[in-house]
Amino acid sequence: MEQKTSRIGRFLNALELDVRLLGMVLALLAIWVVFDVLSGGSFITPRNLFNISIQSASVMVMATGMVFVIVTRNIDLSVGSILGFIGMLIGVMQVNLLPDLMGQGHILLWLVALLSGIVIGALIGGLQGAIIAFLGVPAFIVTLGGLLVWRGAAWWVTSGQTVAPMDPTFRLIGGGNGGTIGYWPSLIVGIICCVLIIVSLVTGRQQRKRFDFPLRPMWAEFVLAGLGITIVMGIVGIANSYYMPARVAKRYAEANGIAVPEEGLQIAYGLPIPVLIAIGVAIVMTFVAKRTRFGRYVFAQGGNPEAAELSGINTRMMTVAIFSVMGMLCGLASAISTARLNASTNATGTLDELLVIAAAVIGGTSLNGGVGTIVGAVLGALVMQSLQSGMVLLGFDAPLQNMVVGVVLILAVYIDIVYRRRAA
Amino acid sequence: MQTQQNVPLVEMRDMAISFGGIHAVDGVDVDLYGGEVVAVLGHNGAGKSTLIKMLSGAYRGSRGDIKIHGEPAIINTPHDAKRYGIETIYQTLALADNIDAAGNLFLGRELQTRWGTLDDVAMEAETRKVMKRLNPNFTRFREPVKALSGGQRQSVAIARAVHFNAKILIMDEPTAALGPQETKQVSELILELKKQGIGIFLISHDIHDVFDLADRVAVMKNGKLVGSARTSEVTKDEVLGMIILGKVPENAIPGPGAEVD
Ligand SMILES: Nc1ncnc2c1ncn2[C@@H]1O[C@H](COP(=O)(O)OP(=O)(O)OP(=O)(O)O)[C@@H](O)[C@H]1O
Ligand SMILES: [Mg+2]
Numbered sequence: 001m002e003q004k005t006s007r008i009g010r011f012l013n014a015l016e017l018d019v020r021l022l023g024m025v026l027a028l029l030a031i032w033v034v035f036d037v038l039s040g041g042s043f044i045t046p047r048n049l050f051n052i053s054i055q056s057a058s059v060m061v062m063a064t065g066m067v068f069v070i071v072t073r074n075i076d077l078s079v080g081s082i083l084g085f086i087g088m089l090i091g092v093m094q095v096n097l098l099p100d101l102m103g104q105g106h107i108l109l110w111l112v113a114l115l116s117g118i119v120i121g122a123l124i125g126g127l128q129g130a131i132i133a134f135l136g137v138p139a140f141i142v143t144l145g146g147l148l149v150w151r152g153a154a155w156w157v158t159s160g161q162t163v164a165p166m167d168p169t170f171r172l173i174g175g176g177n178g179g180t181i182g183y184w185p186s187l188i189v190g191i192i193c194c195v196l197i198i199v200s201l202v203t204g205r206q207q208r209k210r211f212d213f214p215l216r217p218m219w220a221e222f223v224l225a226g227l228g229i230t231i232v233m234g235i236v237g238i239a240n241s242y243y244m245p246a247r248v249a250k251r252y253a254e255a256n257g258i259a260v261p262e263e264g265l266q267i268a269y270g271l272p273i274p275v276l277i278a279i280g281v282a283i284v285m286t287f288v289a290k291r292t293r294f295g296r297y298v299f300a301q302g303g304n305p306e307a308a309e310l311s312g313i314n315t316r317m318m319t320v321a322i323f324s325v326m327g328m329l330c331g332l333a334s335a336i337s338t339a340r341l342n343a344s345t346n347a348t349g350t351l352d353e354l355l356v357i358a359a360a361v362i363g364g365t366s367l368n369g370g371v372g373t374i375v376g377a378v379l380g381a382l383v384m385q386s387l388q389s390g391m392v393l394l395g396f397d398a399p400l401q402n403m404v405v406g407v408v409l410i411l412a413v414y415i416d417i418v419y420r421r422r423a424a
Numbered sequence: 425m426q427t428q429q430n431v432p433l434v435e436m437r438d439m440a441i442s443f444g445g446i447h448a449v450d451g452v453d454v455d456l457y458g459g460e461v462v463a464v465l466g467h468n469g470a471g472k473s474t475l476i477k478m479l480s481g482a483y484r485g486s487r488g489d490i491k492i493h494g495e496p497a498i499i500n501t502p503h504d505a506k507r508y509g510i511e512t513i514y515q516t517l518a519l520a521d522n523i524d525a526a527g528n529l530f531l532g533r534e535l536q537t538r539w540g541t542l543d544d545v546a547m548e549a550e551t552r553k554v555m556k557r558l559n560p561n562f563t564r565f566r567e568p569v570k571a572l573s574g575g576q577r578q579s580v581a582i583a584r585a586v587h588f589n590a591k592i593l594i595m596d597e598p599t600a601a602l603g604p605q606e607t608k609q610v611s612e613l614i615l616e617l618k619k620q621g622i623g624i625f626l627i628s629h630d631i632h633d634v635f636d637l638a639d640r641v642a643v644m645k646n647g648k649l650v651g652s653a654r655t656s657e658v659t660k661d662e663v664l665g666m667i668i669l670g671k672v673p674e675n676a677i678p679g680p681g682a683e684v685d
Pocket of ligand 2: 472515596
C-alpha cells in the first residue's frame with residue numbers, strides 16, 4: 001500500500017491493523033445497534049448477546065477450518081453432513097455403546113465420545129482430501145458427494161431415530177444447564193488473555209529491536225493494547241452481567257450449598273464453555289496460520305500452487321491434511337451442537353455448510369485463494385448469527401430470514417471485491 | 425581451461441520429454457563444469473525452460489540420465505534437486521504473490537525458533553542482508569510480493585536462488601524484467617558466483633544478454649540440440665546463425681538438431 005495521506009489512513013497504517021477487519025467489527029456493531037433500535041432495546045442485552053455467542057460457536061469452529069480450505073482454492077460442502085453423521089455416532093456411543101463398556105455415568109465417558117468424534121472427523125476429512133489430492137477429483141464434487149453420503153450415513157446409524165439424552169458432563173460442552181464457568185473464572189480467563197496480549201506486543205517489539213527493524217510508534221502499541229483489552233474485557237463483562245433467573249439461581253445455590261440471602265441471589269453465568277472452545281480454536285488456528293510452517297504452506301499453496309510445489313512443498317499431502325483438520329473441527333462442532341440439543345438427530349447440521357462458507361467469505365476469505373483470516377471468519381459467523389437472531393426478535397418468518405441472509409452474503413462479497421479493487 | 429579436465433558438475437544425456445505428442449525436448453545432451461557459465465539459447469518455444477525444469481525436478485523426463493559430480497542422480501522432485509545443491513530461478517519466478525519477500529525467500533526452508541514456530545524476524549533479517557547486496561534500493565520487505573514491481577520480484581527470486589549456497593545455479597531469463605542498473609548487478613553477481621566455483625546455466629533467447637558472460641553456449645531448436653560452442657571460438661553472428669537457421673559453424677560441436685547442407 002502506498003503512503004496514505006489522510007489522517008485516518010496514517011493512523012491505521014501506524015497501527016498495522018487490518019482495515020478490512022476493522023470494517024467488519026464496525027459492521028457488526030452497526031447491525032447490533034440497528035436491531036437494538038428496531039426491537040426497542042432488546043437486542044443489545046447480556047442475555048441476547050450471550051445466546052448469540054452460544055448459537056454461533058459451532059459454526060465458528062468449523063469456519064476457522066473452512067478458511068484453510070478456501071485459501072487453498074478448495075471448498076468443503078460436506079461439513080454440515082459430517083457434523084450430522086458424527087453427531088449420530090457420538091450420540092449412540094454415549095447412550096448405547098460406552099455405558100456398557102465403561103460403566104454407566106463414567107466420568108471420562110464424555111471425553112471418549114468427544115475424542116472419538118474428532119478422530120472420526122479427521123478420517124472422513126482425510127479420505128475426502130486424499131480423493132481430491134491424489135485422484136484429482138475437484139473438491140466441489142468430492143464434498144458435494146460427501147454432503148449426500150454423510151447425511152445418508154447419519155440416517156443409517158439408527159435408521160433415522162433420535163438418540164437422547166446425552167451424558168451430563170458431555171452436555172456442558174453445549175453451554176446449557178451449567179455449561180458456563182461462572183463469574184470469577186471468567187474474570188481470570190479475561191485477565192490471562194489481557195496479559196497474553198501485552199506480552200505478545202512487548203516481545204514482538206523486542207524482537208524487532210533486536211534486529212534494528214522499523215518499530216511502531218509507542219502510542220500505537222498502547223492503542224493496540226487498549227483495543228485488545230477492551231474487547232476481551234467487554235466479552236467477559238457481557239457474560240458476567242447475565243444473571244441466572246431467580247429460580248435457577250436458587251436451585252444452583254442449594255446444589256452448591258450457598259446460603260440464599262434475603263434479597264435473593266445474583267449469580268452470573270460467566271463465559272459459556274462452547275464459546276471458550278470456539279475462542280480457543282480460533283486462537284490455535286490463528287497461531288497455526290501465522291506462526292507455523294503448515295500455515296505458511298497453506299497460504300503459499302493458495303497464492304501460487306505451482307510455486308509451492310517448486311519450493312518442495314508436498315501440496316498433495318497438504319491438501320489431505322487441510323481437509324483432515326476440517327474434519328476434526330466438524331467433529332468438535334458436532335459435539336457442541338449435539339450437547340446443546342441434548343440429542344443426536346440425523347438432521348443436525350443441515351445447511352450448516354452454507355453458514356460456514358458464508359462466515360468465512362463474509363470474513364474476507366477470498367474464493368480466488370491465498371487470502372483469509374481466522375478472526376475474520378469468526379466475526380463472519382457472529383454477523384450471520386446476529387442477523388438471524390435479530391430477525392427472529394423482530395418476528396421475521398423463516399423464509400424471509402433466509403432471503404435476507406442470502407442478499408447479505410452477496411452484498412458482503414461485492415463490498416469485498418470493491419475494497420480489494422481499490423486497494424490494488 | 426583447467427576445469428575441463430575435471431569431472432563435469434552436471435552431465436545430462438539424451439534428455440527427452442513430450443507434452444501430448446509435442447516433443448518439447450528431444451534427445452538433448454548438455455554438460456556443465458564448476459566455475460563455468462553455460463548459456464542455453466534458442467527461440468521462443470525451443471524447449472530451454474523445459475530442459476532445465478527436468479534438472480530442477482519440476483518435470484520428470486520420459487528419457488535421459490543426469491549425473492552430478494559423475495554420480496548418477498535421481499531427481500524426481502524439486503526437493504531432490506535442492507539436495508544436490510541445484511537452485512533455480514524460474515522464468516515465471518515461482519513466487520507466492522500473497523506472501524512477503526522473506527516468506528518467499530525461505531519458502532520450503534523456513535527458519536524456525538527453538539519452539540518450532542516460524543522465526544519471521546530472523547528470516548526478514550537474512551532477507552535484508554541478501555537484498556542489500558542484490559538490490560540496495562529494495563525496501564518493501566513487509567508487503568506481499570504482489571505489490572512489487574516486476575524487477576523487484578525478480579530480485580526476490582534471484583535472492584532465493586543464491587542464498588542457499590547453490591553448487592549449480594539455473595537462471596531462466598533472470599534479467600528479463602530488470603533495469604540496466606539491476607542487470608549489471610546480476611552480471612556482477614554471476615561473475616562472483618563463478619569465481620566461487622559454482623556452475624551456472626544461463627537461459628536466454630537473446631544472445632546479446634549472455635554472450636559476454638558465458639564460457640560456452642548450447643543452442644536448442646524445436647526441442648533438439650543444434651550444437652554447442654565456446655564463446656571464445658565463435659562469433660555472435662555465428663551463434664545467431666545457430667539459433668535462427670540451425671547452421672553450425674566450424675568451431676562448434678554439432679548436435680542432433682543441426683541443419684546439414
Ligand atoms: N506444461 C506444458 N504442457 C504442454 N506443453 C508444454 C508445457 N511446457 C512446455 N510446453 C511446450 O514445449 C515447448 C517448449 O517450451 P519451453 O517453455 O521449454 O520453451 P522455451 O525455450 O523456454 O521458450 P521461451 O523462450 O519462450 O521461454 C513449447 O512448444 C511449449 O508449448
Ligand atoms: Mg522459457
